[in-house]
Amino acid sequence: MRTQVAIIGSGPSGLLLGQLLTNAGIDNVVIDRVSKDYILGRVRAxxxxxxxxxxxxSAGAGGRMHAEGLPHEGVLLAFDGQDHRIDLLGLTDKRVMVYGQTEVTHDLMDKREATGGVTIYDAGNVTPHGFAGDQPYVTYEMDGATHRIDCDFIAGCDGYHGISRKSVPESAIKTFEKVYPFGWLGILADVPPVSHELIYANHPRGFALCSMRSETRSRYYIQCALDERIEDWSDDRFYDELRRRLPSAHAEAMVTGPSFEKSIAPLRSFVAEPMRFGKLFLVGDAAHIVPPTGAKGLNLAASDVHYLFEGLQEFYGERSTAGIDAYSPRALKRVWKAERFSWSMTMMLHRFPDTEGFGQKIQEAELDYLVHSTAASTALAENYVGLPY
Known part of the structure; x- marks a missing residue:
């Protein structure tokens, strides 16, 4: 098989890149080692x-999002038993959209099928080759045979644990990482959200986040120790702990119900540099991970797609390599700003082993300054709604 761009990974970044390329008349094939159902079963941002x-x-996959998604014009910071609203729209003239990653993926899959895009699922041993030279290709195994896809470029959209970054020689890549000493215990439940806007809570017992996927489905998190076990957390215990960390008005108004998903996620910051290796480009989680506090993971993948698509479109339309040559520095400039924001939100809202005493007073002072300073509130708001591409 021959294509112009081989895309490894059929999550939202791979599918979004593939659809933008398809719409621009650039041939591409998406390959994934897992099934379509597995991908749609993952719960994310x-x-x-x-x-x-x-x-x-632009990909032609936004219709259902606009019909069913929830535009949000502000977020709530909760501390000292009170809510403090950050007016995103008033401070930046921008909003965010609450719409689950699973729904984004579903919409992109539907659009790809409708426009005839080729996606290969359940592909074994997917491996990129030859990307340091002029003849890159991808191999995979299926039905007892090895298949080969020759291409001009390879986009590694296969996540943190994927083969794309692992295929790069260690001497050619530098990584930066920070591991946080806690995790998030999260649940999904078909109950109405406790608030129509997200609540980020700083509390002596630990951080909490009240989010949602729709007007009838809630996503709740509490900070927990890394050695906690899901089996030890019944729904009742989780809701009781969540209520303790929220202002009383929210705690009393909360509607509870059985969870249908429960997990513990460790938090880390991670960046790999550069994001281009010859004809191979790393995209999204393959190149960087952010703690979810700043809601930046999926959005950073989207900005990577934007930069790479612009470069590929320029290459095929104008035979210029300027865009693809600039991909890594352009993407990393935005990545590190998002890493800084996610780190700062994590440091400000969570309880660390040294938070007591001086550390706690610093958090309290920072939060008080943030909500009473228009300049500080604006800085948070413009980072939350997303810096320009």
Missing amino acids: GVLEEGMVGLLD
Whole structure:
């Protein structure tokens, strides 16, 4: 098989890149080692920046998002038993859209099928080759045979644990990482959200986040120790702990119900540099991970797609390599700003082993300054809604 761009990974970044390329008349094939049902079964982020909303519209996959998604014009910071609202729209003239990653993926899959895009699922041993030279290709195994896809470029959209970054020689890549000493215990439940806007809570017992996927489905998190076990957390215990960390008005108004998904996620910051290796480009989680506090993971993948698509479109339309040559520095400049924001939100809202005493007073002072300073509130708001591409 021959194509122009081989895309490894059929998550939202791979599908979004594939659809933008298809719409531009650039041939591409998406390959994934897992099944379509497995991908749609993964529960991920749900806060979309306006930049990502625009990319989904450009891909022709934004219709259901606009019909069913929830535009949000503010977020709530809860501390000292009170809510403090950050007016995103008033401070930045921008909103965010609450719409689950699973729904984004579903919409992109539907659009790809409708436009005849080729996606190969359940492909074994997917491996990129030859990307340091002029004849890159991808191999995979299926039905007892090895298949080969020759291409001009390879986009590694296969996540943190994928083969794309692992295929790069260690001497050619530098990684930066910070591992946080806690995790998030999260549940999904078909109950109405406790608030129509997200609540980020700083509390002596630990951080909490009240989010949602729709007007009838809630996503709740509490900070927990890394050695906690899901089996030890009944729904009742989780809701009791969540209520303790929220202002009383929210705790009393909360509607509870059985969860249908429960998990513990460790938090880390990770960046790999550069994001281009010859004809191989790393995209999204293959190149970087952010703690979810800043709602940046999926959105960073979208900005990577934006930069790479622009470069590939320029290459095929104008025979210029300027865009693809600039891909890594352009993407990393935005990545590190999002890493900084996610790190700062994590440091400000969570309880660390040294938070007591001086550390706690610093958090309290920072939160008080943030909500009483228009300049500080604006800085948070413009980072939350997303810096420009």
